[in-house]
Amino acid sequence: MMIAAILDKARRKAELSVEEIEALLSVSDQEELKALYDCAYFIKEQYVGKIAYFRGIIECSNLCIKDCYYCGIRRSNTKVERFQMDEEEIVREALWAHEAEYGSCVIQSGERRDEAYIALIERAVKRIAEATKGELGITLSLGEQEEATYARWKKAGAHRYLLRIETTNPALYARIHPADHSLEVRMACLAALRRTGYQVGTGVMMGLPGQTLRDLANDILFLKEIDVDMVGMGPYIPHADTPMGMEVPAYDEAQRMAALELGLKMIAVTRIVLRDVNIAAATALQALEYTGREQGLRCGANVIMPNVTETKYRASYQLYDNKPCTDENSSMCRGCLSGRIKGIGETIGFNERGDSPHYRRRTEG
Ligand code: SAM
8 A cells, every 4th residue: 555545544544454554564656655654644733733841860770680682781781880779769750850840850869669669669759759749740650569559659659651562573572581570470560550540651672683564563553452542662783792783883873863764754654544643752762862752743753751860870771772862961951852842843841840731531430
């Protein structure tokens, strides 16, 4: 089927098949790419508007019990200097985000499931919620946990949770993780998060070795099937000190541009298929090109996560090579991002939590 016909179908709100989604992801002709991005932007304007919401991300620890073959902070990477913020530091950075008029913060870390960590997060979330009178949205991105833990953190004041499925292809999932990391457990965690009442976000990495466009088309259909509220996905970028990174040389310019294009196409097609969800323009897009996240907004994303982590910790939270802004402080991130977003004709939802219309529709009927 011609790309124009598929896009026309999407504009008329018809469901797209896996073959049609794959066809959209395979576009490489410049005019067709423009038509794809324009269609995604048209749908974005209709369903979520031209507002970019900020979530200040606090990377509060790089201690991790997992050993994912792609990730720079995996347990077995002995080159990483490990850190753990204390409660004061986490709360201070969340309050900085609140004062900077970001509507929400995201607390992210490597994975830990011990009681000391669970209680630390619980206390920090409670203090942030109280100090900001519930105004600041609190999203967590702390990996796989027991349902009771998700419930404790929810009760403390968190209301959104991000847990990427990474890929829905079981064979690919098995290739990029050690044998004791399980796709089924991830799926079960997403179900537990939904039961616990969170706004649930998930997503995948694109450009993984051996991943096909059909895999990515299936991933998008999975996001639709489990009825997610938010999508956080980003290009895979090798990290030199990981098993997967060691197998390939660092990306050259052409590979970076190809990874960026695939990342933008995934955002566009996800917007076209899922319509009213929040979609984040991942920081990894900026690692590929300086304006990558703004390009993500132009292709259908509506959320950006400026880093509010204290500068001294940033170099130790390198998930992939060339992670941007590691030598900047939070004010610099706010200033340069705001200017660039206004430059593309969008407004910033300062002081707004920016829940996805999908979540509101799902819960309010
Ligand atoms: N521990 C939590 C979890 O697993 O959800 C949150 C932290 S984890 C580092 C956040 C995300 O980083 C992962 O879901 C993964 O998609 C992404 N990530 C890790 N290594 C990456 C790489 N080399 N390239 C791109 N994204 C990567």
